[in-house]
Amino acid sequence: MELIVVRLRADWAEDDARLDAVLRDALDGISFREASEGENLRGKRLLFALALGQYGINAAYQRMLLRLRREAELLEGCVSALVVDGAGDLYTKSTAAELALALNGAGSALLGRPLVEASGSLHNFRVQAKNLGVDLIGAYRATVRELAERLLSESFPKRAAPNLLVLHASSYHTSNTMQLWAQIHTRLGKDCTVTEIGLRNGAVSDCSGCPYTACLHFGEKGRCFYGGLMQDEVWPAVRSCDAVMLLCPNYNDALSANLTAFINRLTGLFRQTRFYDKALFAVIVSGYSGSDTVARQVISAMTMNKSFYLPPHFALIETANDPGEALSLPGIETRLNRFAAQIRSSLIP
Numbered sequence: 001m002e003l004i005v006v007r008l009r010a011d012w013a014e015d016d017a018r019l020d021a022v023l024r025d026a027l028d029g030i031s032f033r034e035a036s037e038g039e040n041l042r043g044k045r046l047l048f049a050l051a052l053g054q055y056g057i058n059a060a061y062q063r064m065l066l067r068l069r070r071e072a073e074l075l076e077g078c079v080s081a082l083v084v085d086g087a088g089d090l091y092t093k094s095t096a097a098e099l100a101l102a103l104n105g106a107g108s109a110l111l112g113r114p115l116v117e118a119s120g121s122l123h124n125f126r127v128q129a130k131n132l133g134v135d136l137i138g139a140y141r142a143t144v145r146e147l148a149e150r151l152l153s154e155s156f157p158k159r160a161a162p163n164l165l166v167l168h169a170s171s172y173h174t175s176n177t178m179q180l181w182a183q184i185h186t187r188l189g190k191d192c193t194v195t196e197i198g199l200r201n202g203a204v205s206d207c208s209g210c211p212y213t214a215c216l217h218f219g220e221k222g223r224c225f226y227g228g229l230m231q232d233e234v235w236p237a238v239r240s241c242d243a244v245m246l247l248c249p250n251y252n253d254a255l256s257a258n259l260t261a262f263i264n265r266l267t268g269l270f271r272q273t274r275f276y277d278k279a280l281f282a283v284i285v286s287g288y289s290g291s292d293t294v295a296r297q298v299i300s301a302m303t304m305n306k307s308f309y310l311p312p313h314f315a316l317i318e319t320a321n322d323p324g325e326a327l328s329l330p331g332i333e334t335r336l337n338r339f340a341a342q343i344r345s346s347l348i349p
């Protein structure tokens with residue numbers, strides 16, 4: 001397999017200098033080439049590399065974003081990963097999440113932990129540098145190389161009769177998000193084994209932020225400081241599932257507190273294991289607008305931080321407010337059918 005580097009050049013050459021040097025050294029000995037202008041990239045392994053400079057702006061990236069959002073099948077069959085370099089501490093993560101969502105919407109899957117970001121000072125590499133016994137730029141190079149190698153070698157394992165874990169914190173009677181899920185469930189039929197867990201009304205307390213060593217200590221025993229539903233039901237269900245489906249109403253342009261608590265409390269399990277071979281899906285519904293903000297939050301938290309594989313077109317995204325409105329939206333049947341088919345083709349051989 002060949003690695004294709006999609007190099008989105010910065011507006012000022014000096015912003016590109018560090019990223020160019022890192023890519024040259026990190027990819028030494030790896031079979032790769034740069035994508036050419038207008039090339040058909042379908043079915044390829046793509047490493048997007050961009051530098052944002054001090055102000056977080058890159059015109060080549062903006063042009064790429066336009067194409068990705070306009071052409072829903074531009075990257076069908078691709079698997080992507082990203083390197084985003086900045087001159088300060090800001091913009092790298094938000095740009096990466098924006099690009100990841102656009103790539104996914106254009107049909108590309110993303111690896112779990114698909115991002116290497118480099119802040120201006122490279123201080124975000126302190127832990128890796130210490131663990132690897134190298135300096136900060138050495139850690140930057142090493143993580144880009146590891147990402148490129150994973151991009152070339154990893155394939156998401158499909159299975160017959162996959163286990164789908166569905167997590168929600170809504171009421172079946174009134175929630176648009178839940179009603180959409182019920183329709184998807186019907187369409188999946190017996191192709192997936194479905195486990196649903198409700199996280200309503202404080203069923204999961206938020207992470208208490210234990211010190212790293214305490215979190216690791218509890219986690220190694222299969223426990224978490226607060227115990228409860230998260231430790232007894234949710235962790236085992238995440239361990240044994242092949243895919244997680246998050247049902248996400250937009251609450252104040254963010255995930256609801258209950259789902260956020262779930263993701264925060266997943267940290268203890270993440271300390272012991274990676275989720276590269278578990279897929280992530282979502283149903284995202286906003287009353288008025290802002291579902292892209294929620295989708296980016298889901299990708300940042302679950303794929304960039306917690307390492308879940310992001311299958312192509314990972315989310316059904318709708319806008320509906322009144323109870324029952326989502327199921328009467330124009331074209332909803334087609335979108336439900338397409339999303340169910342997408343889940344099936346992502347998980348089942």
Ligand SMILES: Cc1cc2nc3c(=O)[nH]c(=O)nc-3n(C[C@H](O)[C@H](O)[C@H](O)COP(=O)(O)O)c2cc1C
Binds near residue numbers: 249250251288320
């Ligand atoms: C606490 C709360 C905050 C909300 N914030 C927003 C918001 O910021 N933007 C928006 O478009 N809709 C917002 N909504 C509306 C929901 O997204 C909307 O009802 C949608 O149908 C999904 O929720 P449901 O699955 O419960 O029906 C909010 C709803 C609640 C209860």
